[in-house]
Amino acid sequence: MATLLFRSWQSLKSPTSLRLGGRRLSHHGTCPLPSRCSYPAACSSSSSPAAIGLEAETLLGFISGKMKATEVAHLVWKSILQKGDCAIDATCGNGHDSLALLRMIADDSGHGFVYAFDIQNSAIESTRSLLEESTDLDLKNYINLSLLCHSKIEDVVPKDAVIRLMAFNLGYLPGGDKGIITIAETTLPALQAASRVVASGGLISILVYVGHPGGRDELEAVQTFASNLPTESWSCCKLERLNRPAAPILVLLFKK
Ligand SMILES: C[S@@+](CC[C@H](N)C(=O)[O-])C[C@H]1O[C@@H](n2cnc3c(N)ncnc32)[C@H](O)[C@@H]1O
Known part of the structure; x- marks a missing residue:
């Protein structure tokens, strides 16, 4: 889980895709994993701050003490x-x-x-x-x-x-x-x-x-x-x- 969250955070700028609890926000590449895959961070990314992703949002929310x-x-x-x-x-x-x-x-x-x-x-x-x-x-x-x-x-x-x-x-x-x-x-x-x-x-x-x-x-x-x-x-x-x-x-x- 720690890996999942941190990988998501690190990979925000890479042009792949983002699956959040079944929602796909963007996709500029082919996800090698099946659609029911359990590793959203493996295909997560976005260059838009508005779509930084649930995992990164969650981690930053906790770190900043706001959540x-x-x-x-x-x-x-x-x-x-x-x-x-x-x-x-x-x-x-x-x-x-x-x-x-x-x-x-x-x-x-x-x-x-x-x-x-x-x-x-x-x-x-x-x-x-x-x-x-x-x-x-x-x-x-x-x-x-x-x-x-x-x-x-x-x-x-x-x-x-x-x-x-x-x-x-x-x-x-x-x-x-x-x-x-x-x-x-x-x-x-x-x-x-x-x-x-x-x-x-x-x-x-x-x-x-x-x-x-x-x-x-x-x-x-x-x-x-x-x-x-x-x-x-x-x-x-x-x-x-x-x-x-x-x-x-x-x-x-x-x-x-
Ligand atoms: C912090 S509260 C749970 C809060 C709850 N999840 C909510 O959203 O409101 C902890 C609960 O665990 C229950 N509990 C204590 N021992 C338990 C057990 N052995 N099995 C199931 N529930 C238990 C208590 O009765 C109490 O209602």
């Missing part, structure tokens, strides 16, 4: 996902991530699906309300809300589902009980399950909050998990604000 980690995460997801894809929201909470995912992948003909999980009934209901208020979609065709620990995703997600993205937004439910937090004991098995179900060319995105008790331990566990993934099949990186130690940290695990 929050959640916004960066959503833009990275947008680069990975296309209409019709399947994704998992491992911690649906108040539903903002599920809504963002649905907007990226649901199409008019019933394609695109989100499997969403949370252990709190209030979170499941909050997600349902947000989605009902914010979209005209017939939700039963596009999302499955499970009151279940994310370590159990394989009990819900069909074996043959092609999962392009699994998103974790760790910590506690904003506006809810701050004593109910994600913990390494279940986050780790969930990450292991994620590494099995996410398809090649897909992403595990983990937003880690370190400001609450237990947050740093969970970050350690996530980092150890990521560091041990084999380099032949995974590219793992993190985006961290060095002079804002309490800011959330975005860990991105890209399956090659």
